[in-house]
Amino acid sequence: MKTILFVIGSLRKDSFNRQLAKAAEQMLAGNCQVKYLEYSDVSFMNQDLEVSVPSAVSRVRQEVVEADGLWIFSPEYNFSYPGVLKNLLDWLSRPMDMSSFQNPSAVVGKKVTISGAGGKNQTANCRAKLSELLEFMKMNLMHEPQTGIALGIEAWTKGEFSLSDEQRTLLQTQAEAFLKFIE
Numbered sequence: 407m408k409t410i411l412f413v414i415g416s417l418r419k420d421s422f423n424r425q426l427a428k429a430a431e432q433m434l435a436g437n438c439q440v441k442y443l444e445y446s447d448v449s450f451m452n453q454d455l456e457v458s459v460p461s462a463v464s465r466v467r468q469e470v471v472e473a474d475g476l477w478i479f480s481p482e483y484n485f486s487y488p489g490v491l492k493n494l495l496d497w498l499s500r501p502m503d504m505s506s507f508q509n510p511s512a513v514v515g516k517k518v519t520i521s522g523a524g525g526k527n528q529t530a531n532c533r534a535k536l537s538e539l540l541e542f543m544k545m546n547l548m549h550e551p552q553t554g555i556a557l558g559i560e561a562w563t564k565g566e567f568s569l570s571d572e573q574r575t576l577l578q579t580q581a582e583a584f585l586k587f588i589e
């Protein structure tokens with residue numbers, strides 16, 4: 407059975423993007439294994455640390471290597487992706503064996519898809535900029551379909567949100583397309 411590694415671009419405990427990931431996980435149930443990448447212990451990128459990479463970095467790289475695909479769920483921060491996600495991706499973009507820059511990173515060729523829950527533009531700017539970044543890192547991005555969710559006012563008052571039928575269909579379509587993409 408294939409494994410999809412979920413990466414949440416928000417460290418917030420009750421993150422709406424984590425809630426979106428939970429909905430996707432239910433849709434994938436029985437068709438693949440889902441894991442969540444926990445990376446809050448990964449330090450800020452500092453090239454001094456690359457001589458002997460921190461154990462948290464080795465761990466996240468290993469989890470990425472072992473996955474058949476990555477599904478990123480991210481909020482939009484200031485028209486772009488959050489810094490915590492960029493920091494993680496910066497670590498993942500570097501060669502695993504630093505003896506040569508020709509050596510592969512953990513993410514090169516890795517299949518990936520993107521979704522996001524945020525404000526009224528449905529994280530469109532985050533997803534566009536993240537797409538550019540992932541391609542620069544030589545990942546194998548499934549361009550479409552993507553799921554962008556504009557959170558309603560009730561999400562902010564209740565701290566949780568539920569998908570409309572239309573949003574559920576979008577997410578389901580993306581889940582099925584990504585399963586095919588990683589076959």
Ligand SMILES: Cc1cc2nc3c(=O)[nH]c(=O)nc-3n(C[C@H](O)[C@H](O)[C@H](O)COP(=O)(O)O)c2cc1C
Nearest residue numbers: 416418421422423424481482483484485524525526
């Ligand atoms: C620093 C910062 C910048 C933000 N900028 C945007 C933005 O440009 N567009 C947007 O739609 N939402 C923006 N937001 C709101 C987040 O998208 C919103 O809080 C979202 O729910 C966070 O996702 P989470 O619940 O998964 O943490 C911003 C939030 C923060 C903290």
